[in-house]
Amino acid sequence: KAGVTQTPRYLIKTRGQQVTLSCSPISGHRSVSWYQQTPGQGLQFLFEYFSETQRNKGNFPGRFSGRQFSNSRSEMNVSTLELGDSALYLCASSLDPGREKLFFGSGTQLSVL
Amino acid sequence: SQKIEQNSEALNIQEGKTATLTCNYTNYSPAYLQWYRQDPGRGPVFLLLIRENEKEKRKERLKVTFDTTLKQSLFHITASQPADSATYLCALDRGSTLGRLYFGRGTQLTVWP
Numbered sequence A: 001k002a003g004v005t006q007t008p009r010y011l012i013k014t015r016g017q018q019v020t021l022s023c024s025p026i027s028g029h030r031s032v033s034w035y036q037q038t039p040g041q042g043l044q045f046l047f048e049y050f051s052e053t054q055r056n057k058g059n060f061p062g063r064f065s066g067r068q069f070s071n072s073r074s075e076m077n078v079s080t081l082e083l084g085d086s087a088l089y090l091c092a093s094s095l096d097p098g099r100e101k102l103f104f105g106s107g108t109q110l111s112v113l
Numbered sequence B: 001s002q003k004i005e006q007n008s009e010a011l012n013i014q015e016g017k018t019a020t021l022t023c024n025y026t027n028y029s030p031a032y033l034q035w036y037r038q039d040p041g042r043g044p045v046f047l048l049l050i051r052e053n054e055k056e057k058r059k060e061r062l063k064v065t066f067d068t069t070l071k072q073s074l075f076h077i078t079a080s081q082p083a084d085s086a087t088y089l090c091a092l093d094r095g096s097t098l099g100r101l102y103f104g105r106g107t108q109l110t111v112w113p
Helices: none
Strands: A006-007 A012-013 A019-024 A029-038 A041-050 A054-059 A065-070 A075-078 A085-096 A108-112 B005-008 B012-013 B021-023 B032-038 B043-050 B058-059 B062-067 B072-077 B086-093 B102-105 B106-110
Touching: A006 A085, A012 A019, A012 A029, A019 A108, A019 B062, A019 B086, A019 B102, A029 B062, A041 A065, A041 A075, A041 B086, A041 B102, A041 B106, A075 A085, A075 B102, B012 B021, B021 B086, B021 B106, B032 B062, B043 B062
Parallel strands: A012 A108, B012 B106
Antiparallel strands: A006 A019, A019 A075, A029 A041, A029 A085, A041 A054, A065 A075, A085 A108, B005 B021, B021 B072, B032 B043, B032 B086, B058 B062, B062 B072, B086 B102, B086 B106
């Protein structure tokens, strides 16, 4: 069974641009959550989706948004990029929100110049 | 919000010794606590989960303890090997049914021959 797939693997953008990251969960998993990882802050929860609905949201500005499609694939979008948005963005899936164990993808490394 | 502290940013031990990593938390007691392993350039991989009513959990060379009075979890790797070198993350549930995880910043373990 294929794992969680995130694309692209690396991304370089400039300040003010916007970016869309994609995540395909493990087949059969319907819950997808997103995390931002930086050396200074560690892993920070962004949001979680289940059945195309956002279930939980972390403490991030409205520039960070996401969505989930009917096939459980998810995208997250960051608008008006700032230098501080440079980070590894990780997607994790689970069968449903009640499952404790998360399966992570390898992430998208975003660099904002 | 929950605050999680992992004992040190880096831990270096000799092959064959037991590595002990510490995770301390404040505020509410989580329903469960998890440990993940993360290798450079990869997403975290789930290792063990321990619930609030469990004192100890084992899996092969791994052992985790959970002391809700001390608000602390200890993660042990016995007979450590160079292949165990990685960053180990402690994660706690967010305290709600649909909650996701708070992560510590991790401890980078290096096992030298």
